[in-house]
Amino acid sequence: MQTYQNFIDGQWADAASGRTFQTLNPANNTEVVAQYPAGDADDAKAALDAAARAFPGGRRRRPWRAVAC
Numbered sequence: 180m181q182t183y184q185n186f187i188d189g190q191w192a193d194a195a196s197g198r199t200f201q202t203l204n205p206a207n208n209t210e211v212v213a214q215y216p217a218g219d220a221d222d223a224k225a226a227l228d229a230a231a232r233a234f235p236g237g238r239r240r241r242p243w244r245a246v247a248c
Contacts, residue, residue, distance in 0.1 A: 181213045185222055188229035195221040 180201075184191040193199075194216035204210040216222070 180211050183213060183215050185216050185218055185226075187222065187226045188232075192216075194218050195225070 184193055186192075196217065196219055198217035198219075199214050200217050201211045202213045202215070204212045
């Protein structure tokens with residue numbers, strides 16, 4: 180079984196709550212193939228805070244140039 184983590188603020192981390200969920204093999208619906216962190220509001224806030232630090236100025240400053248088509 181493969182185990183995954185969230186990637187927040189440049190680091191791999193389990194969900195703040197420690198909760199996880201599993202996915203099953205669709206061919207037999209019994210074999211667990213992966214386990215994922217069950218992120219919640221605390222994890223989302225941590226990710227948003229990290230993004231805000233990565234791009235100070237937010238919407239007022241465009242980190243990428245617009246591409247003219």
